[in-house]
Amino acid sequence: MSILVYTENWEGKFKKLSFELVSYASALAEMMNTSVTALSIGSAGTEEMRKLGTYGASKIINIADGGVGVFDTRVYTDIIADVALKEGATVLILSNNISGKALAPRLSVRLKAGLGSGVSRLPLSLDPFIVYKRAYSGNAYAHLIIRTDVRILTLAQNSFVMKENPTGAEPEVLKYEGAVKPMTEVAERSVQTGRMLLTDAGIVVSGGRGMKSAENWGPLEELASLLGAATACSRPVSDEGWRPHEEHTGQTGKIIAPDLYLAVGISGATQHLAGVSSSKYIVAINNDKDAPIFESAQYGIVGDALKVVPKLVEAVKALKK
Amino acid sequence: MKILVCISNVPDTTTKIKLAEGNSSIDTAGIQWVINPWDELSLTRALELKEASGGVIKSVTVAHAGPVSSEPTIRKALAIGADDAVRVNSVAKDSFSVAFELSEVIKNDGYDIIMCGIESSDFNGSAVGGMISEFLGIPSVSSVSGISFENGAILITREIDGGKETVKVPSPFVAVVQKGIAKEPRIASMRGIMSARTKQIRVVEPAGDVRLTEVVSYEKPAPRAACRFVDPENPALLIELLQNEARVL
Numbered sequence: 001m002s003i004l005v006y007t008e009n010w011e012g013k014f015k016k017l018s019f020e021l022v023s024y025a026s027a028l029a030e031m032m033n034t035s036v037t038a039l040s041i042g043s044a045g046t047e048e049m050r051k052l053g054t055y056g057a058s059k060i061i062n063i064a065d066g067g068v069g070v071f072d073t074r075v076y077t078d079i080i081a082d083v084a085l086k087e088g089a090t091v092l093i094l095s096n097n098i099s100g101k102a103l104a105p106r107l108s109v110r111l112k113a114g115l116g117s118g119v120s121r122l123p124l125s126l127d128p129f130i131v132y133k134r135a136y137s138g139n140a141y142a143h144l145i146i147r148t149d150v151r152i153l154t155l156a157q158n159s160f161v162m163k164e165n166p167t168g169a170e171p172e173v174l175k176y177e178g179a180v181k182p183m184t185e186v187a188e189r190s191v192q193t194g195r196m197l198l199t200d201a202g203i204v205v206s207g208g209r210g211m212k213s214a215e216n217w218g219p220l221e222e223l224a225s226l227l228g229a230a231t232a233c234s235r236p237v238s239d240e241g242w243r244p245h246e247e248h249t250g251q252t253g254k255i256i257a258p259d260l261y262l263a264v265g266i267s268g269a270t271q272h273l274a275g276v277s278s279s280k281y282i283v284a285i286n287n288d289k290d291a292p293i294f295e296s297a298q299y300g301i302v303g304d305a306l307k308v309v310p311k312l313v314e315a316v317k318a319l320k321k
Numbered sequence: 322m323k324i325l326v327c328i329s330n331v332p333d334t335t336t337k338i339k340l341a342e343g344n345s346s347i348d349t350a351g352i353q354w355v356i357n358p359w360d361e362l363s364l365t366r367a368l369e370l371k372e373a374s375g376g377v378i379k380s381v382t383v384a385h386a387g388p389v390s391s392e393p394t395i396r397k398a399l400a401i402g403a404d405d406a407v408r409v410n411s412v413a414k415d416s417f418s419v420a421f422e423l424s425e426v427i428k429n430d431g432y433d434i435i436m437c438g439i440e441s442s443d444f445n446g447s448a449v450g451g452m453i454s455e456f457l458g459i460p461s462v463s464s465v466s467g468i469s470f471e472n473g474a475i476l477i478t479r480e481i482d483g484g485k486e487t488v489k490v491p492s493p494f495v496a497v498v499q500k501g502i503a504k505e506p507r508i509a510s511m512r513g514i515m516s517a518r519t520k521q522i523r524v525v526e527p528a529g530d531v532r533l534t535e536v537v538s539y540e541k542p543a544p545r546a547a548c549r550f551v552d553p554e555n556p557a558l559l560i561e562l563l564q565n566e567a568r569v570l
Contacts, residue, residue: 010482070488071481073451073461096447098480101439102463102497105451108417114533115416117446135539137442139338140347142536154447183460184488187476191484203569227570245466245501246480251334251442252358252500260569270335274442277542281567283559284548294548299562303553315557319564 002037002059003029004089006080007052008099009044011193016200017095017157019055024160025093026056027122035059037087040171041066041079049171056165059087062173071099072182077106079176084111089150096154097199104154114146120159120278137251137274156278157199158257198247201230203260206249206276208234210265210286210305214242219309220264226316232256234266250275265305268293285309322492324371324381325432326364327423327449328398329357329413329441330391344538356394358506359438361401363496365503366468367436368402374470380404382432386422388412392522399517400509406520411527416444418532420452425528427457433492434475439464439499450497460490466501 003025007018018038025036038057040049043064052060066079080103084092092107094100096118108115116131120141124130128145134156135142198204205224207217217231224231231247238248249256251271257278264285266272273296276282284297285308294300301308332338333353341348356364364383371378383398385391386409395406407430409422427435437450454461466485467478477496478487509517551559564570 008482073454073463077455098464098482101447102451102461105416105420105448106455106461108448108533109420109452109455112533115446115448116534117448130537134445135443135536136332136338136347137334137445138542140340140539140541142444143538143540145535145537146533147535148533184462184490187487187489189481189484189486191481191486193483197482246484248500252362260563260567270337274334281563281569282545283563296545297548298546298567299551299559300548301551301553301556301559308553308556311556312560315560318557319560319570 001034002087002089003032003034003091003093004084004087005036005038005057006092006094006100006103007038007040008095009040009042009048010197012044012048014044014048014051015197016162017097018052019162020158020160021093021095021155022052022055022057023163023165024122024155026163026165028091029056031122031126032091034090037061037089039063039080039083041076046171053167053169054164055162056167058167058169060169060171062171063176064173066176070182070184070186072184073102073106075180075182076103077110078178078180080107081110082178092150092152094152094154096156100154104152108152111150111152112148113150113152114148115152116144116146117154118156119153120156134278138277156257158259159278196230198230198232198249198254199256201258203227203229203262204232204256204258205229205262205264206232206234206266207237207243207264208266209236211237211242212306216306217243219313223309223313223316226313226320234272263293263297264309266293267291268296322374322378322433323431324367324378324434324436325427326360326367326381326383326403327435327437327453328360328364328383328385328394329438330354330385330387330394331357331441331443334358334442340539340541344540347539354391354394356398357438357441359440359498361506362503363436363438363498364398364401364403365507366498368507369503370468370470377470382407384423384426385409386411386413386419395522396517397509399520400513401507402513404520406522408522408524409527410524414530414532415534416446416448416452417534418530420449420456421529421531422527423449424453424456426525427453435493435495437495437497439497450495454495457493459493459495461495461497462488462490463497465496465498468496468502
């Protein structure tokens with residue numbers, strides 16, 4: 001019996017979410033009186049993999065040859081299902097992100113295991129197994145009973161605080177012995193390296209229509225860089241082509257939950273809030289004091305975004321000195 | 322070649338969600354029901370592909386698992402341009418059972434491209450598309466932001482960490498689509514609305530009860546504290562509050 005965590009790395013380093021997943025699994029293992037196995041597919045250094053033990057994984061399995069350079073959902077499902085069966089996993093935990101959304105549903109069918117996706121707390125009870133999950137795009141939370149003996153959870157990002165719980169576990173490197181061959185062929189790839197992933201960022205600085213034009217983003221980017229933040233935008237901004245689609249946060253864009261979301265010149269339509277309402281703190285800067293964003297914000301400034309942002313830049317610079 | 326677009330029937334995304342008495346469901350009074358936004362974009366792209374395929378794509382079918390009360394939403398999809406529709410006559414129980422029912426339909430009818438939205442705006446499960454592919458044992462590509470035909474090959478663009486990539490997979494496959502797949506959802510024309518009246522919605526009975534999960538209750542998110550306003554002439558105070566009160570800097 002164990003809890004199996006599917007971890008992910010990015011440019012050779014484990015993503016913050018991987019440590020959140022292991023911390024979550026570790027807390028759940030304590031409730032269930034079991035242990036945590038962390039699984040990593042593809043190459044990650046031994047030193048890097050040991051970090052999974054720091055957050056409570058008592059077993060670390062690395063299928064080094066598993067990925068073969070392409071994310072093929074059938075192959076990844078086969079690898080994870082195989083490890084889950086060998087480990088006798090009763091709970092599988094993935095992130096509710098690109099990979100988790102692609103793999104968890106396949107695993108659910110493969111293992112006939114009930115899926116709770118977008119979970120943001122530890123289970124409310126173990127018997128029956130009830131999880132707390134996002135519903136109605138953040139306008140409600142559901143208490144979901146999972147009736148199967150094996151359960152799969154995808155954890156909402158930034159919903160669980162990392163907690164050290166060192167085990168000293170050493171990674172075991174294993175081979176993929178399954179027969180599934182990738183059917184996905186990559187024709188073209190464009191990746192910007194060395195950039196913070198929006199979904200992984202603790203602070204996000206986001207601009208809306210109130211920024212007026214693409215040329216006005218300079219101070220916003222400077223503010224983001226001073227704060228170590230990622231940049232994001234509202235839908236009209238990406239539709240206008242002022243910013244790339246990858247930055248669009250909202251119901252149909254990215255769903256994020258940073259510690260601090262700074263909404264600049266964003267009115268806060270329901271569809272936008274659906275993507276950011278789980279942020280710990282929302283700060284709004286808008287020239288309309290009746291803008292709905294202020295109902296969701298803890299701090300606000302009523303003023304012209306183009307005038308306020310440069311002043312914030314100065315204030316942060318002064319703070320750093 | 323045939324495309325199947327799976328659609329979900331959800332409350333209009335501007336709806337202020339209220340819970341019904343007992344919190345076991347939402348209060349549906351006054352709710353406008355619409356095609357799930359990602360499914361609508363997916364249908365739009367499917368129709369564009371068919372029109373550009375020079376006859377290679379023969380039809381675009383929509384499939385829905387739900388009761389007769391969701392037929393107005395299915396009619397809307399037909400009015401937008403789908404050729405025909407299948408409805409599995411069941412009340413959606415969980416993602417697993419919906420995916421099972423839809424995969425039975427696909428097994429019987431045979432489709433080459435199956436398109437599903439990345440999530441429904443009500444249950445936020447992000448599950449049905451991936452589950453269908455595993456029920457059928459076929460490839461799935463998720464977080465898809467583009468599908469196109471080039472020299473007879475289907476090219477799929479998907480989001481990956483830090484960027485995107487274009488991939489090929491053999492048909493049949495499931496594409497789980499997200500933002501970017503189509504610019505704007507297509508709007509039904511008057512002619513489309515008229516012709517939708519005579520298009521067929523085939524009704525099939527559910528193949529079994531296979532649910533694995535059940536929502537026992539809902540709760541509303543805790544209301545946030547009232548916004549504290551900072552003088553626009555003194556944004557340094559905001560930074561100070563974020564640092565010392567919220568402790569996020």
